[in-house]
Amino acid sequence: MSASTPVDEPVNDPVDGPAAPAGDPLARERSHLTASRAALRAMREDVEALDIRDVTANWVNAEVLQHQIEERIKALADLSDTPLFFGRLDYLHAPGAERAEGAQGERFYIGRRHVHDADGDPMVIDWRAPVSQPFYRASKKDPMDVGLRRRFGYTGGDLTAYEDEHLSDPAEAATTSKLLQQEIERPRVGPMRDIVATIQPEQDEIVRSGLSGSVCVQGGPGTGKTAVGLHRVAYLLYAHRERLARTGTLVVGPNRSFLHYIEQVLPALGELAVAQATVDDLVAHVEVRGTDDATAATVKGDARMAEVLRRALYSHVTMPTEPVVVVRGSRRWRVPAYELEELVEQLLDRDIRYGAAREALPQRIAHAVLVQMERAGEAPDDRVQDAVARNAAVKAAVKAVWPAVDPAKLVLRLLSDAEFLAEHAEGLLDEQEQKAILWAKPARSVKAAKWSAADTVLIDEAADLIRRTPSLGHVVLDEAQDLSPMQYRAVGRRCTTGSATVLGDLAQGTTPWATRSWEEALSHLGKPDAVVEELTAGFRVPTDVITYASRLLPHIAPGLTPVASIRENPGFFEVRRSSGPADVIAACRELLTREGSVGLIAADPRIPELTDALASAGLPHVAPGEETTESTRLTLVPASLAKGLEYDYVLLDEPQAVVDAEPDERTGLRRLYVTLTRAVSGLIITHAAPLPSQLT
Ligand SMILES: Nc1ncnc2c1ncn2[C@@H]1O[C@H](COP(=O)(O)OP(=O)(O)OP(=O)(O)O)[C@@H](O)[C@H]1O
Numbered sequence: 001m002s003a004s005t006p007v008d009e010p011v012n013d014p015v016d017g018p019a020a021p022a023g024d025p026l027a028r029e030r031s032h033l034t035a036s037r038a039a040l041r042a043m044r045e046d047v048e049a050l051d052i053r054d055v056t057a058n059w060v061n062a063e064v065l066q067h068q069i070e071e072r073i074k075a076l077a078d079l080s081d082t083p084l085f086f087g088r089l090d091y092l093h094a095p096g097a098e099r100a101e102g103a104q105g106e107r108f109y110i111g112r113r114h115v116h117d118a119d120g121d122p123m124v125i126d127w128r129a130p131v132s133q134p135f136y137r138a139s140k141k142d143p144m145d146v147g148l149r150r151r152f153g154y155t156g157g158d159l160t161a162y163e164d165e166h167l168s169d170p171a172e173a174a175t176t177s178k179l180l181q182q183e184i185e186r187p188r189v190g191p192m193r194d195i196v197a198t199i200q201p202e203q204d205e206i207v208r209s210g211l212s213g214s215v216c217v218q219g220g221p222g223t224g225k226t227a228v229g230l231h232r233v234a235y236l237l238y239a240h241r242e243r244l245a246r247t248g249t250l251v252v253g254p255n256r257s258f259l260h261y262i263e264q265v266l267p268a269l270g271e272l273a274v275a276q277a278t279v280d281d282l283v284a285h286v287e288v289r290g291t292d293d294a295t296a297a298t299v300k301g302d303a304r305m306a307e308v309l310r311r312a313l314y315s316h317v318t319m320p321t322e323p324v325v326v327v328r329g330s331r332r333w334r335v336p337a338y339e340l341e342e343l344v345e346q347l348l349d350r351d352i353r354y355g356a357a358r359e360a361l362p363q364r365i366a367h368a369v370l371v372q373m374e375r376a377g378e379a380p381d382d383r384v385q386d387a388v389a390r391n392a393a394v395k396a397a398v399k400a401v402w403p404a405v406d407p408a409k410l411v412l413r414l415l416s417d418a419e420f421l422a423e424h425a426e427g428l429l430d431e432q433e434q435k436a437i438l439w440a441k442p443a444r445s446v447k448a449a450k451w452s453a454a455d456t457v458l459i460d461e462a463a464d465l466i467r468r469t470p471s472l473g474h475v476v477l478d479e480a481q482d483l484s485p486m487q488y489r490a491v492g493r494r495c496t497t498g499s500a501t502v503l504g505d506l507a508q509g510t511t512p513w514a515t516r517s518w519e520e521a522l523s524h525l526g527k528p529d530a531v532v533e534e535l536t537a538g539f540r541v542p543t544d545v546i547t548y549a550s551r552l553l554p555h556i557a558p559g560l561t562p563v564a565s566i567r568e569n570p571g572f573f574e575v576r577r578s579s580g581p582a583d584v585i586a587a588c589r590e591l592l593t594r595e596g597s598v599g600l601i602a603a604d605p606r607i608p609e610l611t612d613a614l615a616s617a618g619l620p621h622v623a624p625g626e627e628t629t630e631s632t633r634l635t636l637v638p639a640s641l642a643k644g645l646e647y648d649y650v651l652l653d654e655p656q657a658v659v660d661a662e663p664d665e666r667t668g669l670r671r672l673y674v675t676l677t678r679a680v681s682g683l684i685i686t687h688a689a690p691l692p693s694q695l696t
Pocket of ligand 1: 183194195198200203220226227505508643
């Protein structure tokens with residue numbers, strides 16, 4: 001494989017014009033790039049020139065259409081520093097055609113979006129199209145009818161190199177791609193970027209798995225879980241555009257800074273309409289102003305709470321003791337209590353929400369009245385039934401038997417009223433557990449209550465018992481290992497009729513309720529049939545660093561496969577004794593002499609001291625999620641926010657303090673594992689206190 005390999009004569013080349021220089025392959029490819037850019041510009045100009053004044057009769061339609069046009073123009077932007085295509089496939093036969101002898105092959109350029117020329121012939125094929133798949137999957141063993149796979153190398157926006165693999169040539173040995181390796185090793189600056197040019201076969205299988213099935217990916221730090229999840233959404237939107245445009249897609253991440261870090265990836269792939277949220281955002285029914293201790297939060301997050309809530313809600317339904325008497329004109333119609341009871345029983349037996357049943361009850365009672373009317377020789381129609389359903393006596397009966405319940409008030413009562421809680425938690429939560437979740441001081445109102453994050457999840461569960469939560473078409477759940485069973489339920493109810501991609505690492509679970517097994521988590525999510533895949537090739541962390549961090553694995557997640565780094569660049573790794581903040585600052589300065597981003601990660605309680613030290617040293621820095629610039633490449637990262645992020649160089653301050661900042665040792669070691677695995681090119685550890693024994 002080499003950039004100087006001559007290009008085969010084009011096999012049925014529909015795209016290169018006769019003007020392309022024949023002898024110089026790189027020049028030919030460059031001229032295809034220039035032509036593709038011109039074609040993309042023409043596509044954009046066509047859209048810009050659209051005049052919608054004549055086609056839309058009203059201004060609402062015009063607004064909608066104009067918005068769509070603007071989105072399309074944005075999607076067709078030619079970003080000068082992102083290559084328009086990054087690969088080429090020369091098929092031996094035209095895809096889909098009979099592979100008869102003499103049948104002509106076909107050539108495709110693979111890029112971020114589809115580009116066609118004035119005749120509608122493709123110049124660049126979207127990486128998600130079926131014909132692009134062999135770019136990611138074909139191998140010497142299974143060439144997938146591909147004669148040549150070519151990868152392109154860019155410097156800025158310029159095409160500067162290419163690399164060929166003759167997949168169907170038995171004489172050519174399989175090698176690893178230099179361009180691929182370079183792309184993987186490229187220094188990180190700014191937010192996360194897409195990996196379309198270098199998706200690996202095992203990643204591609206997950207990216208392209210079907211919309212109907214849910215997938216769960218277990219993978220150690222830096223194995224590309226987040227990248228895979230985001231590319232999967234992009235793929236699904238391509239393959240099922242209409243359906244998902246109707247039902248919606250959502251990416252759920254652990255916190256704002258993480259969402260900020262990943263927010264550019266999908267727009268860069270032309271997908272602008274994917275919602276992003278934290279779990280807290282999804283369940284923001286009330287303002288969060290309180291916190292729970294670990295015990296209370298664990299009980300509140302336990303799946304048994306769902307049953308407690310269900311019981312508490314349905315305790316509001318009482319059996320009627322009085323008949324309903326409806327007066328219409330000179331007549332009185334009486335539905336006896338036993339008949340009302342039957343109606344209530346029927347509704348309780350049906351699998352419908354509390355609120356829906358409450359809305360159905362007046363109609364059922366009215367129907368019973370209508371039956372009596374018919375028996376008496378009257379011929380009432382639907383309007384009469386509606387009128388009876390709205391009758392004051394019927395309304396009063398429904399209010400008594402099946403009262404409206406406010407979800408927040410229901411949770412408020414459970415957490416304030418020991419007797420009410422005891423009644424509905426009986427056989428589910430023991431006395432200690434009940435005590436743990438009861439508020440020390442009962443709240444007077446929903447507004448006055450100091451709700452915690454776990455409480456809002458309970459309110460969400462109650463709200464769903466009353467009214468069904470609308471389901472999206474697909475939900476990607478990242479850093480899933482930290483969710484409580486009740487949080488899994490909250491996410492799951494947002495994809496009941498859709499599917500999910502669950503991404504996580506059991507070894508990085510740092511909540512007291514962290515996921516112990518994916519099977520269990522998936523059942524709480526309502527997707528027990530999801531396939532669990534494992535990724536073990538590491539794209540981020542250099543070998544020496546991941547080997548060091550993996551010393552913790554037997555203590556934090558025995559049985560998990562350690563990550564095998566595929567980075568060739570060994571990076572550097574140093575553990576240093578420090579005698580105070582001055583040494584930390586010196587190490588920061590040292591790392592800042594190198595190219596790329598620098599993260600100073602420290603236990604949360606140490607952040608104020610380090611902030612001061614950085615300020616007095618005159619070293620500017622940003623917080624996680626804030627944009628770094630050429631002059632400010634340093635981010636000060638509290639250990640609790642490090643999850644999911646990465647920096648070229650990491651300075652980890654006081655590992656033992658990271659462990660000590662957590663409520664128990666196992667959680668502390670897991671937090672340490674997260675912080676040790678954020679570096680792409682190098683890690684320095686500074687410590688005054690002894691290192692945790694598990695590392696030495
Ligand atoms: N196929 C690939 N080609 C190039 N880079 C890749 C590839 N897969 C992943 N990466 C890069 O490796 C880094 C780690 O990926 P990512 O953040 O998705 O890993 P993760 O498994 O989610 O990690 P963590 O467990 O720490 O959250 C990212 O910079 C990502 O772009």
